[in-house]
Amino acid sequence: MIRNGPIYCKGLPPEEENLKKDARSDIDKFDYKKFLNYLYCHKLLLIAAIAASFAVAMFNIYIPTTLGALVNLLISAKGASTSEFFKAVKGPATSLFGLYVGQAVCTFLYIHFLAQIGERVAAHMKNDLFAAILRQDIAFFDKQRTGELLNRLTIDVQDFKSAFKQVISGGLRATIQMFGSAGTLLVISPKLTSVLMLFMSSVIIGGTYVGFLLRTLSMQAQAQAEKATLVAEDALANIRTVRAFVGEPLEEQKFCKEVAQSAELNMELGFGIALFQAGTNLFLNSMILGTLFLGGQMMFTGKMTAGDVMAFLVSAQMIQRSMATVSMLFGSVIKGLCAGGRVFEYINKSPEMNTDCKHVIEKCLFRGDVEFRNVVFSYPTRPEIEVLKKISLCIPAGKTIAVVGTSGDGKSTLVSLLERFYDVDCGAVLVDGYDIRMLDIDWLRSKVIGLITQEPSLFATTILENIRYGKPDATDEEVCRAAKIANVHNFVMGFPDGYHTMVGERGVTLSGGQKQRIAIARAILKNPPILVLDEATSALDSQSEKIVQDSIDYLSEGRTVLIIAHRLSTISNADFIVVLHKGRIVEMGTHEQLKSLKGFYWNLFRAQQHDD
Numbered sequence: 001m002i003r004n005g006p007i008y009c010k011g012l013p014p015e016e017e018n019l020k021k022d023a024r025s026d027i028d029k030f031d032y033k034k035f036l037n038y039l040y041c042h043k044l045l046l047i048a049a050i051a052a053s054f055a056v057a058m059f060n061i062y063i064p065t066t067l068g069a070l071v072n073l074l075i076s077a078k079g080a081s082t083s084e085f086f087k088a089v090k091g092p093a094t095s096l097f098g099l100y101v102g103q104a105v106c107t108f109l110y111i112h113f114l115a116q117i118g119e120r121v122a123a124h125m126k127n128d129l130f131a132a133i134l135r136q137d138i139a140f141f142d143k144q145r146t147g148e149l150l151n152r153l154t155i156d157v158q159d160f161k162s163a164f165k166q167v168i169s170g171g172l173r174a175t176i177q178m179f180g181s182a183g184t185l186l187v188i189s190p191k192l193t194s195v196l197m198l199f200m201s202s203v204i205i206g207g208t209y210v211g212f213l214l215r216t217l218s219m220q221a222q223a224q225a226e227k228a229t230l231v232a233e234d235a236l237a238n239i240r241t242v243r244a245f246v247g248e249p250l251e252e253q254k255f256c257k258e259v260a261q262s263a264e265l266n267m268e269l270g271f272g273i274a275l276f277q278a279g280t281n282l283f284l285n286s287m288i289l290g291t292l293f294l295g296g297q298m299m300f301t302g303k304m305t306a307g308d309v310m311a312f313l314v315s316a317q318m319i320q321r322s323m324a325t326v327s328m329l330f331g332s333v334i335k336g337l338c339a340g341g342r343v344f345e346y347i348n349k350s351p352e353m354n355t356d357c358k359h360v361i362e363k364c365l366f367r368g369d370v371e372f373r374n375v376v377f378s379y380p381t382r383p384e385i386e387v388l389k390k391i392s393l394c395i396p397a398g399k400t401i402a403v404v405g406t407s408g409d410g411k412s413t414l415v416s417l418l419e420r421f422y423d424v425d426c427g428a429v430l431v432d433g434y435d436i437r438m439l440d441i442d443w444l445r446s447k448v449i450g451l452i453t454q455e456p457s458l459f460a461t462t463i464l465e466n467i468r469y470g471k472p473d474a475t476d477e478e479v480c481r482a483a484k485i486a487n488v489h490n491f492v493m494g495f496p497d498g499y500h501t502m503v504g505e506r507g508v509t510l511s512g513g514q515k516q517r518i519a520i521a522r523a524i525l526k527n528p529p530i531l532v533l534d535e536a537t538s539a540l541d542s543q544s545e546k547i548v549q550d551s552i553d554y555l556s557e558g559r560t561v562l563i564i565a566h567r568l569s570t571i572s573n574a575d576f577i578v579v580l581h582k583g584r585i586v587e588m589g590t591h592e593q594l595k596s597l598k599g600f601y602w603n604l605f606r607a608q609q610h611d612d
């Protein structure tokens with residue numbers, strides 16, 4: 001995407017070809033039907049904006065001839081008395097003023113209406129896009145960068161809105177003005193009009209070609225600017241790691257490199273635009289001078305009046321301005337269609353996972369058995385690596401089982417499959433004998449399974465709202481009760497704002513143990529019959545771990561519990577323990593039974609005793 005050389009004149013280098021291909025594929029994704037639907041929702045405003053814009057164009061066409069008539073009157077009024085002068089010019093001057101007022105009113109109306117439609121359509125698109133992104137499979141988020149998704153929500157919607165507004169206002173007006181003013185010119189002087197059109201057509205051809213080159217360069221500059229943003233996003237999202245590794249100079253260097261390339265491309269673009277503008281101005285001004293010269297000659301031979309020359313010049317300038325608008329609009333249309341295409345791509349993207357089944361097990365019949373039956377699974381981003389290989393595991397209702405193993409053996413993957421973040425490739429995950437693909441996925445996640453992970457995710461809001469996320473309709477009293485059970489209440493009351501304390505982005509203002517206890521309070525409020533603890537205490541020091549473990553023990557009572565753990569000391573009370581090794585179950589039994597086997601578990605156990 002990055003190119004430092006001069007603007008290409010013949011053929012296109014490969015990266016420009018790629019850009020063209022990207023743009024074309026983005027444009028192909030533009031959903032005209034959906035877009036028309038959005039417009040249809042605001043049809044009255046749209047009609048009003050188009051009508052006002054049309055009226056402005058008509059005023060602009062009539063103004064030069066009225067102005068010409070006034071000029072002729074002013075010239076012919078030479079030597080007249082003041083009263084005669086006012087009497088003669090009063091009519092045309094009033095008409096001209098009326099046209100100016102009409103033009104001003106319609107300008108106000110179309111800009112106002114367009115702003116309304118633009119904002120409403122953009123809000124509609126943004127909401128649809130956000131909802132569509134939230135609906136996607138977890139596999140989608142494995143592939144997409146957050147920054148790229150946010151760009152679509154912000155920059156692309158904004159670009160589309162600007163282009164849309166420009167096309168409706170400028171495009172419509174400029175086209176009508178161009179044809180209307182061309183008609184005016186023909187009426188005033190067909191001869192002068194033919195000479196003018198000859199010049200104009202060469203401007204159009206040359207301008208279109210240079211415009212195409214500049215647009216390509218502009219797209220490259222934009223792509224490079226986005227690259228710089230992604231480098232910054234990466235560094236800021238991982239600011240603690242950057243700080244801990246004194247990575248600031250390296251990050252600065254990476255960012256500066258991308259910014260420098262972006263600046264270079266933009267400067268190249270600026271140079272091209274400056275040259276283009278200067279050349280166009282010189283050409284067009286020479287054309288006006290030529291028109292004045294030819295028109296002046298015709299005036300002296302009596303073929304044109306001074307007013308005609310004046311009206312001709314103003315109309316010619318109107319055409320020139322309209323043409324400039326239309327040529328710029330061409331770029332805006334492409335940009336808008338590309339941006340809109342990228343937005344519609346995700347709005348129209350359906351999740352691959354089938355979540356149509358809405359079966360719910362009745363509360364009175366629900367037990368809480370969990371089973372992994374001959375489960376084979378590879379992550380969609382790495383289909384060639386089988387992470388789980390024919391795993392079969394039953395967790396009877398009310399029992400606690402722990403899964404242990406070394407890093408990368410597939411423990412957390414079991415959790416992701418039970419939550420149905422991904423679907424198994426072969427076999428099935430069952431709850432109370434039902435394949436979870438047959439169950440209502442929202443019910444499963446919101447009412448059946450409670451998940452507590454190593455890095456609890458808190459939202460940048462108050463502690464109260466973070467706990468309430470477990471049950472959105474919970475009262476403050478219910479939240480407070482859950483917080484007391486989870487050992488949250490005491491430390492919260494130590495904060496000046498209590499439960500209304502803001503926790504910062506991802507809970508950055510709290511300790512790991514405090515965040516974990518808030519996550520547990522959230523789970524207590526949710527009250528799920530199946531509880532999944534994925535390394536819930538492994539990031540904590542021994543004192544925090546003890547407090548959190550007490551809360552977890554309380555929460556685990558009477559539920560089916562699946563614990564993923566590194567520290568074997570935390571799972572010795574499990575009803576049975578499963579040892580995973582490279583995606584297979586290699587041992588299963590109680591702590592004592594497994595120890596006596598002197599196999600994988602024994603090795604893990606000894607390694608940890610050694611570490612302690």
Ligand SMILES: Nc1ncnc2c1ncn2[C@@H]1O[C@H](COP(=O)(O)OP(=O)(O)OP(=O)(O)O)[C@@H](O)[C@H]1O
Nearest residue numbers: 142379381382387406407408409410411412413414
């Ligand atoms: N979203 C993902 N996309 C692709 N591969 C993944 C993804 N998540 C995990 N993996 C891979 O799957 C394998 C199992 O990962 P998993 O997180 O289940 O291991 P784990 O036993 O829980 O490890 P740890 O104890 O370190 O958390 C690893 O090789 C990992 O690289």
